[in-house]
Amino acid sequence: MIRTQSIYLIALITAVCVMSDSMLYIVLPVYWPSFGLTNLWQVGVLLSINRFVRLPLNPLAGWLHAKFGLRRCLLAAVCISVATTLSYGLLRGFWLLAAARCLWGIAWAVLRLGGYLAVLEASGPDNRGRLMGSYNGLWGLGGLVGMLAGGIGTDYWGVQPAMLAIGALTLVGLLIAARYLPQAQGTGTAQSDMPPARERRRARPPWLNAQAVLTLLSGLVIASVFFGILPSTLTGIIEERPFQLSLFGVALGAASLSGILQGLRAGWSPFLSPWFGKLSDRPTGRKPWICASLIASTLLFVLLSMPSVSAWLWFGCLLGALLLNTAVTTWLDASAADCASEAPSARVPMMTSYTLVFDLGSALGPAIGYMVIDSFGVFRLYRTSGLLLFLLAIVWAVAWRAQTAKRRLSP
Incomplete structure (x- = not known):
């Protein structure tokens, strides 16, 4: 069972994961030659490709949560986040960075859906709005820190040291997640909860009221x-x-x-x-x-x-x-x-x-x-x-x- 305190933990872990993404929006348009890019249009592609990747992958993220549960999916997403953050500091060239941005799109789809499902399980009608607001606000704080600290760190130390520092922080988030993330119950769809076969064949799902x-x-x-x-x-x-x-x-x-x-x-x-x-x-x-x-x-x-x-x-x-x-x-x-x-x-x-x-x-x-x-x-x-x-x-x-x-x- 997900407890209320676990929502704050999941939100903070998500905040750490989004820091590097937010940092790219500040750093990449200015320091794009340092990333091995040769044309300015590549900046636009790298900053948007993760969004388009998420569109067809959201159903996959839902299937993964239903199949493997909240804890394993979130741990996998944080692992991908660590890898992509470190790749921003270590890899050079458009195609390698594009692959990393696509992987981040997958990780974010799983992270965000996992946060929603965790709030859903931990809350009731009398506190769902407050918990959803707390979750959204806390992970959004990671974006703000990423923009400010990432921009200042890049100006003082350069692209690679700043990105690797955020990568190290994301790795700490992975260790915390592995130690403290709870195992949610009821995220998937149990066989006893499935509607009859005749209802499942209907054009409109029963939940789509x-x-x-x-x-x-x-x-x-x-x-x-x-x-x-x-x-x-x-x-x-x-x-x-x-x-x-x-x-x-x-x-x-x-x-x-x-x-x-x-x-x-x-x-x-x-x-x-x-x-x-x-x-x-x-x-x-x-x-x-x-x-x-x-x-x-x-x-x-x-x-x-x-x-x-x-x-x-x-x-x-x-x-x-x-x-x-x-x-x-x-x-x-x-x-x-x-x-x-x-x-x-x-x-x-x-x-x-x-x-x-x-x-x-x-x-x-x-x-x-x-x-x-x-x-x-x-x-x-x-x-x-x-x-x-x-x-x-x-x-x-x-x-x-x-x-x-x-x-x-x-x-």
């Missing part, structure tokens, strides 16, 4: 907007604004301001995600919070698309959108776990499907976003994103009203 479909659709939209469009166009929309901010008398460019904002979001996530999750653990449930956050996001995206808005109000809207990013992701992750908790046979397929659509949205968001920008401009893209979020809010409002009516009719 209306709430699960809404959660999966929302995961696709939220990932496209908040993890695809917003981070990839943040620098561009800041550049479109006719104002300039300064810090301690130093003018901040669009890229600097974008980096500071992304760092702020990563910094507050470990502290605010558990609090947001705890809010949704109340008897009212998660639907009103998701609905309200989508309506607020709609308003903020519309304001961000208006050049006439004052500079400080516009900047506040930008901070608000990043804050809602943290909140709605926590609530949606917990909602997916709620759907998966309805039956033991639903755990792996539901969470696997959720991670798949989330990765798909994260990959499609930038591509579709820049197609819209090329034809209509960045402000039209943000208005369209706001409309999409508003339509999604209407669906959640209908679901919330149906849930409220059902509770009133219940004896």
